[in-house]
Amino acid sequence: MSEPPRFDRGHTDDLMSFLAASPSPYHAVANTAERLEKAGFRQVAETDAWDGSSGGKYVLRGGAIVAWYVPEGAVPHTPFRIVGAHTDSPNLRVKPLPDSGAHGWRQVAVEIYGGPLLNSWLxxxxxxxxxLTLRDGTTRLVNVDRPLLRVPQLAIHLDRSVSAEGLKLDKQRHLQPIWGLGDDVRDGDLIAFLEETSGIAAGEVTGWDLMVHSVEAPAYLGRDKELVAGPRMDNLLSVHAGAAALAAVAGSGAGLPCIPVLAAFDHEENGSQSDTGADGPLLGSVLERSVFARGGSYEDRARAFAATVCLSSDTGHAVHPNYAERHDPTHHPRVNGGPILKVNVNNRYATDGSGRAVWAAACEKADVPFQSFVSNNSMPCGTTIGPITAARHGIKTVDIGVAILSMHSARELCGTDDPHLLANSLVAFLEG
Structure with missing residues (x-):
């Protein structure tokens, strides 16, 4: 097996392009699929019969993608090495009746998705x-990537209490964006605008899954440009790194002792319970069908799963210089200090001691430093797809990621080096 490429800061440049081109989960999986196609992967339909041939394959379903590479000589009970991530980010999403307005302002009715930092959208x-879903059942991606909407904040002159009591936002009343002027608000105006923008015949759109995004481009930040500011790092940073690592491992030749997999799910930010979420059947179905397509039995499936390991890769919290007391006093992950290992003894993360050893071995092989993260005992701990994957499939799972600031903001912040350090560690892990 030839040596896979080592990623450097060029990987971070590419990440910034990926973030800008992926304003929704549907765009993220389309861009991931395009990158895998260039690496020799091919799409397989869930409705078709699968063959057991070697090579790279992937399945697309909504805002989720599962891709895997079967090396030459793989047997039915060959185990999997999985990088798990998610494609969705907290934001504002368009309601079924999107056209609204008041007092001469035209507005778009939105619903809060996940747990965004609301003030970051003002x-x-x-x-x-x-x-957009058309009358014939096909879908069309749409991206109006220009200043179209704005959620205007109330001037301080009209709410002096902000200075003393802080900003208080009502999710229903205060987050509805404006997109024009006029008193004649008609049902269908927004969708008609998107049909015209997308070159779709009037009245052809019968369904939609739409969300707003910041149009400000990702950018390097800091005196020495050692930081990156951009949208949707939680968790497209991991999706991008996982896709790059999978393509690199697949392109390095035969001889892999395992089947490397990328599983990027939707709906992590609201619980993962959907047909495209980590708590749905998608990953298990793909892995089982891969075993059976290679002539395997249920016994082979059980053997493969028993030896399988998953890295649940998601962003975590870097120590905040203005709120250091909110972090555990002995665990202060720093940006550009390498990826983090997430631990929580109450199983909010899936990492245990044996999982830590797997991760440490991968980082040692890749010559990548890593840090440990644990929550302050007085603070509630977040969670990931890790415990869900472990419980649903009986697969050893380890929670890792990259430390960032401003998590769940419309614009987040990471170190310039951490994305490529993560990608290099994922290559070593996927090699088995």
Whole structure:
């Protein structure tokens, strides 16, 4: 097996392009699929019969993608090495009746998705992206990537209490963006605008999954450009690294002792319970069908799963210089200090001691430093797809990621080196 490439800061440049081109989960999986196609992967339909041939394959379903590479000589009970991530980010999503307005302002009715930092969406130039479903059942991606909407904040002159009591936002009343002027608000105006923008005949759109996004481009930040500011790092940073690592491992030749997999799910930010979420059947179905397509039995499936390991890769919290007391006093992950290992003894993360050993071996092989993260005992701990994957499939799972600031903001912050350090560690892990 030839040596896979080592990623450097060029990987971070590419990440910034990926973030800008992926304003919705549907765009993220389409861009991931395009990158895998260039690496020799091919799409297989879930409705078709699968063969057991070697090579790279992937399945697309909504905002999720599962891709895997079967090396020459793989047997039915060959175990999998999985990088798990998610494609969705907290944001504002368009309601079924999107056209609204008041007092001469035309507005778009939105619903809060996940747990965004609401104030980060105020006074920001916003575009609109997602997918449109046509009368014939086909879907079309749409991306209005220009200043189209804005959620205007109330002037301080009209709410002096902000200075003393802080900003208080009502999710129903205060987060509805404006997109024009006029008293004649008609049902269908927004969708008609998107049909015209997308070159779709009037009245052809019968369904939509739309969300707003900041149109400000990702950028390097800091005196020495050692930081990156951009949208949707939680968790497209991991999706991008996982896709790059899978393509690198697949291109390095035969001889892999395992089947490397990328599983990027939707709906992590609201619980993962969907047909495209980590708590749904997608990953298990793909892995089982891969075993059976290679002539395997249920016994082979059990043997493969028993030896399988998953890295649940998601962003975590870097120590915040203005709120250091919110972190565990002995665990202060720093940006550009390498990826983090997430631990929680109450199983909010899936990592245990044996999982830590797997991760440490991969980082040692890749010559990548890593840090440990644990929550302050007085603070509630977040969670990931890790415990869900472990419980649903009986697969050893380890929670890892990259430390960032401003998590769940419309614009997040990471170190310039951490994305490529993560990708290199994922290559070593996927090699088995």
């Amino acid at each position: 006074d920001r130039d916003l575009g609109l992206a997602g997918r």
